[in-house]
Amino acid sequence: xxxxxxxxxxxxxxxxxxxxxxxxxxxxxxxxxxxxxxxxxxxxxxxxxxxxxxxxxxxxxxxxxxxxxxxxxxxxxxxxxxxxxxxxxxxxxxxxxxxxxxxxxxxxxxxxxxxxxxxxxxxxxxxxxxxxxxxxxxxxxxxxxxxxxxxxxxxxxxxxxxxxxxxxxxxxxxxxxxxxxxxxxxxxxxxxxxxxxxxxxxxxxxxxxxxxxxxxxxxxxxxxxxxxxxxxxxxxxxxxxxxxxxxxxxxxxxxxxxxxxxxxxxxxxxxxxxxxxxxxxxxxxxxxxxxxxxxxxxxxx
Amino acid sequence: xxxxxxxxxxxxxxxxxxxxxxxxxxxxxxxxxxxxxxxxxxxxxxxxxxxxxxxxxxxxxxxxxxxxxxxxxxxxxxxxxxxxxxxxxxxxxxxxxxxxxxxxxxxxxxxxxxxxxxxxxxxxxxxxxxxxxxxxxxxxxxxxxxxxxxxxxxxxxxxxxxxxxxxxxxxxxxxxxxxxxxxxxxxxxxxxxxxxxxxxxxxxxxxxxxxxxxxxxxxxxxxxxxxxxxxxxxxxxxxxxxxxxxxxxxxxxxxxxxxxxxxxxxxxxxxxxxxxxxxxxxxxxxxxxxxxxxxxxxxxxxxxxxxxxxxxxxxxxxxxx
Numbered sequence: 001x002x003x004x005x006x007x008x009x010x011x012x013x014x015x016x017x018x019x020x021x022x023x024x025x026x027x028x029x030x031x032x033x034x035x036x037x038x039x040x041x042x043x044x045x046x047x048x049x050x051x052x053x054x055x056x057x058x059x060x061x062x063x064x065x066x067x068x069x070x071x072x073x074x075x076x077x078x079x080x081x082x083x084x085x086x087x088x089x090x091x092x093x094x095x096x097x098x099x100x101x102x103x104x105x106x107x108x109x110x111x112x113x114x115x116x117x118x119x120x121x122x123x124x125x126x127x128x129x130x131x132x133x134x135x136x137x138x139x140x141x142x143x144x145x146x147x148x149x150x151x152x153x154x155x156x157x158x159x160x161x162x163x164x165x166x167x168x169x170x171x172x173x174x175x176x177x178x179x180x181x182x183x184x185x186x187x188x189x190x191x192x193x194x195x196x197x198x199x200x201x202x203x204x205x206x207x208x209x210x211x212x213x214x215x216x217x218x219x220x221x222x223x224x225x226x227x228x229x230x231x232x233x234x235x236x237x238x239x240x241x242x243x244x245x246x247x248x249x250x251x252x253x254x255x256x257x258x259x260x261x262x263x264x265x266x267x268x269x270x271x272x273x274x275x276x277x278x279x280x281x282x283x284x285x286x287x288x289x290x291x292x293x294x295x296x297x298x299x300x301x
Numbered sequence: 302x303x304x305x306x307x308x309x310x311x312x313x314x315x316x317x318x319x320x321x322x323x324x325x326x327x328x329x330x331x332x333x334x335x336x337x338x339x340x341x342x343x344x345x346x347x348x349x350x351x352x353x354x355x356x357x358x359x360x361x362x363x364x365x366x367x368x369x370x371x372x373x374x375x376x377x378x379x380x381x382x383x384x385x386x387x388x389x390x391x392x393x394x395x396x397x398x399x400x401x402x403x404x405x406x407x408x409x410x411x412x413x414x415x416x417x418x419x420x421x422x423x424x425x426x427x428x429x430x431x432x433x434x435x436x437x438x439x440x441x442x443x444x445x446x447x448x449x450x451x452x453x454x455x456x457x458x459x460x461x462x463x464x465x466x467x468x469x470x471x472x473x474x475x476x477x478x479x480x481x482x483x484x485x486x487x488x489x490x491x492x493x494x495x496x497x498x499x500x501x502x503x504x505x506x507x508x509x510x511x512x513x514x515x516x517x518x519x520x521x522x523x524x525x526x527x528x529x530x531x532x533x534x535x536x537x538x539x540x541x542x543x544x545x546x547x548x549x550x551x552x553x554x555x556x557x558x559x560x561x562x563x564x565x566x567x568x569x570x571x572x573x574x575x576x577x578x579x580x581x582x583x584x585x586x587x588x589x590x591x592x593x594x595x596x597x598x599x600x601x602x603x604x605x606x607x608x609x610x611x612x613x614x615x616x617x618x619x620x621x622x
Contacts, residue, residue, distance in 0.1 A: 030419075038416045041409070042427070045434055045490065048445040051456065055448065064454055071456045112341035119338035123331055131339070138346055140543075140603060141354060142551035144572035145592040148579045149357035150349065152365075172350040175342050204334055233438040235554040236572075240580055251440040255558050266448055273441035284436045288429045291436070295495065296502035 049277075056081050056271035063266055081271035090246065091253070091272060097163065098249040098276075101238075102231035104167045109174035109227055110220065116175070117182035118208055122194065132183065139176035146172075147240045154241050165241040166249070170231050177230070178223040181297050185219030186212060222294035225287050232280055250276040360589035367583040378590035387566050388591065391574040395598075397481065398570060399550045402488045406545055407538075409489065410496030415526075417497065418504045428498070435494040443558035446487045450474050450559070474560055477567030484559055484568050488549060496541055503537035504530065535609075543606035547599060571595050 055063065057077040062069045069075070085091045116135070120128045150169060151160075159165040189212060197207050213220065238252045245257060254272045258265060284291055361378055365371030382388045417428055434442060449457060450473035458470040473483045507530060515525050553572040556562065562569035562577060569577075571591055579588020 034416060034419050034421065037412070038427070041413055041416075041493075042430060045431060045494065048442055048449060048490070049433065049437070051449060052442075052445045066454060066456075066459050071459055108345075112345060115338040115340075116342035119335045123335045123338065125332055125335035128335075135342075135346070138350055140547060140599070141350060142547060142599070144551040144553045144575075145357065145595055145599075146350065146353050148575065148585060148589045148592055149353040149360055151580070152360070152370075152585065153349070153353055153356065168345075169349050171345045175345055179342060229436060233440075235438075235440050235557070236576070239557070240576070251438050251554070254444060255440055266451075266454075269444060270448060273444050276441050277437040280436050280438070281433065284433070285429070288425075288432075291432065292428075292498060292502070296499050 052270050052274050052277075055266055056274045058267065060267060081267040082275065085268055085271045085275060089257075089268075091250075091275070093246060094248055094250050094253040095276070097247060098232060098251075101163055101166045101170070101249060102228050104163075105170035105174065105231055106224060106227040108167065109171040109178055110223055112171065113175050113178040113182055113223065114208070114213070114220075117179045117186055118212060120179075121183050121186040122212075123204070132180075135176050135179050138172070139180065143173060143234075143236050147236050150237070151240050160241060161243050161247060163247060166234075166238055169237050169241070170234060173230060173234065174227040178227055181223050181226075181294060182216065182219055184297055185216045189215050218290065218293070219297075221287065222290040222297065225283060225290055226294035228283070229280055229291075357589050358593050360585055361593040363586050365585040365589075367580075367585060371586055374586070378586050379594075381587065382590055382594070387569070388574065390566055391569040391571050391591075392594075394481065394568060395550060395570045395572075395595075398485055398488065398552070399546060402485050402492065402549050403542065403546050405485075405489045406492040406496055406549075407542060410493045411500055411538075413493060413497035414500035414504055415530075417501050428501070432494045432498055434491055435498075439491060439554045440558045442491065443487060443555045446483075446490075447474070447559050450483050475564055477564055480560055480564055480568050484556055487559065488552065488555055491555065492545055492549065496545060499541050500534065500537065503534050507533050539606045539609045543603060546602045546606075550598060550602065551595065 054074060058074045059076055059078045062074055120132050154160050154165045193211055194207055197211055235251050238249045242248050258269050258272055362373055362375060363371035364374045449455060452470060452472050452475050455473060461467045472479060474480045511529050512525060515529055551572050552570060556568055556570055556573045560568045562573045575588040575591035579585050
């Protein structure tokens with residue numbers, strides 16, 4: 001049943017048009033038209049990460065002496081930069097801040113979005129369509145035109161320089177996206193299930209928690225990890241609303257705290273960037289299809 | 302004493318019964334229920350999105366500074382910006398950045414999507430790898446680019462020197478035009494995966510029978526692309542490119558991590574300039590005016606893609622889903 005209902009537009013289910021006709025192509029032809037350009041693009045896309053990882057394990061003297069050492073490889077890898085990062089700076093604390101803010105605002109947004117999406121799709125009150133369109137428009141309002149007035153609002157509410165400044169403002173980015181995504185998932189759940197439950201005397205709340213949410217689990221996972229990634233990635237609000245070093249999130253802390261005049265800073269900077277990226281990449285590796293479903297789902301609707 | 306307590310107890314029970322009945326009625330009333338369901342999302346969006354949006358426009362007409370709310374000054378901020386060459390430079394930079402980056406992102410993204418749509422070994426892994434630049438936080442990859450574009454120790458300069466193409470290091474982020482092309486390149490790098498993967502999802506909905514029929518009819522590859530793939534892909538292209546243009550136009554983090562608007566304001570976008578004026582300089586009114594000046598451009602982008610989409614739907618005779 002669940003498989004039937006789950007609308008995963010990911011690559012797993014879809015079939016390729018070329019499978020049927022690929023026998024028409026010869027191997028040399030495929031090499032030139034497919035594998036060569038594809039590998040060039042892949043190398044360009046992935047090289048910065050290779051460089052990031054390589055720099056963070058290179059000893060300092062190899063970093064800046066390009067004439068003696070081949071820069072594309074390292075002979076004596078060291079964990080010095082990463083060790084320094086984790087034990088001599090507040091990096092673990094910044095990491096903790098980032099996780100806290102991301103989890104809290106993701107939870108808030110998913111809660112609000114589930115209710116809103118259910119009301120728009122299933123309660124279908126008067127004007128629900130217009131509210132749906134308004135939420136889509138809210139998705140198109142970029143943070144860069146909001147941060148100045150928001151900073152005065154945050155200041156007025158006494159939230160400035162607290163984690164709540166971020167926990168309460170990030171949902172404005174996340175709610176439109178996840179509401180839109182969940183609306184798509186809720187639409188695919190048959191009405192009949194809900195009607196049966198209503199006849200059996202279930203309340204709307206029971207229907208939502210016992211029937212709709214279990215069936216929409218893939219959608220919830222997609223929305224959750226995508227929101228989490230967006231929070232982790234957010235920069236301009238964190239830069240504007242947080243001033244003390246101990247409350248910063250990883251992206252802001254790296255840009256502001258690590259960029260000093262030290263000529264040997266590259267090792268620790270790249271280690272910081274690497275450690276800040278790895279959690280997301282691991283999460284992504286586990287949920288690739290949910291990511292793709294979230295990304296394409298929100299665009300397709 | 303006891304009677305009063307009992308009386309009040311009776312009264313309160315009666316009123317609680319009344320409340321309960323009203324509550325029961327409210328629970329089944331769809332309008333009320335909808336109201337409660339919509340409340341959390343609406344509260345967030347009104348308090349932290351709609352209100353600030355309006356407030357921003359209001360602040361742009363005042364002389365507000367950090368720490369003091371300003372008085373209404375009419376169009377003074379805008380008049381000031383009109384004569385400000387740095388502001389016009391940032392408008393030019395933003396338009397250049399958006400136009401060049403969006404074109405390349407679209408072309409490379411579409412090409413990559415077409416490549417990924419082929420049948421090949423390790424297809425799933427390759428597709429997963431493509432999306433990694435999109436997953437990693439922009440600021441962190443921007444810092445990696447900053448290091449790649451270092452003026453002295455850039456591995457790109459080193460490689461080009463070894464091959465013999467250049468004699469001395471390229472000053473990627475120190476020269477105005479080099480800096481512009483460098484940040485545009487980083488933006489393209491960051492944006493291509495999103496476009497490629499979403500367009501790939503669109504490509505997979507094209508029925509294979511159309512390609513087979515066209516091949517039997519003797520269509521060449523270009524004709525297949527032009528008359529089958531492209532028309533069927535147009536709606537999703539319109540949506541994806543709207544998002545791409547919007548987020549490129551309002552980009553902040555990439556620039557801030559790589560150049561902070563330098564050298565000599567050559568890479569200042571409107572977003573970074575407004576941050577510099579409003580938060581670092583303290584002139585909230587002027588910064589808000591720059592942000593507000595972005596709104597017409599954004600509206601234009603949305604309207605163009607919206608009407609592009611409508612026209613397609615009308616041509617195809619589809620009902621609005």
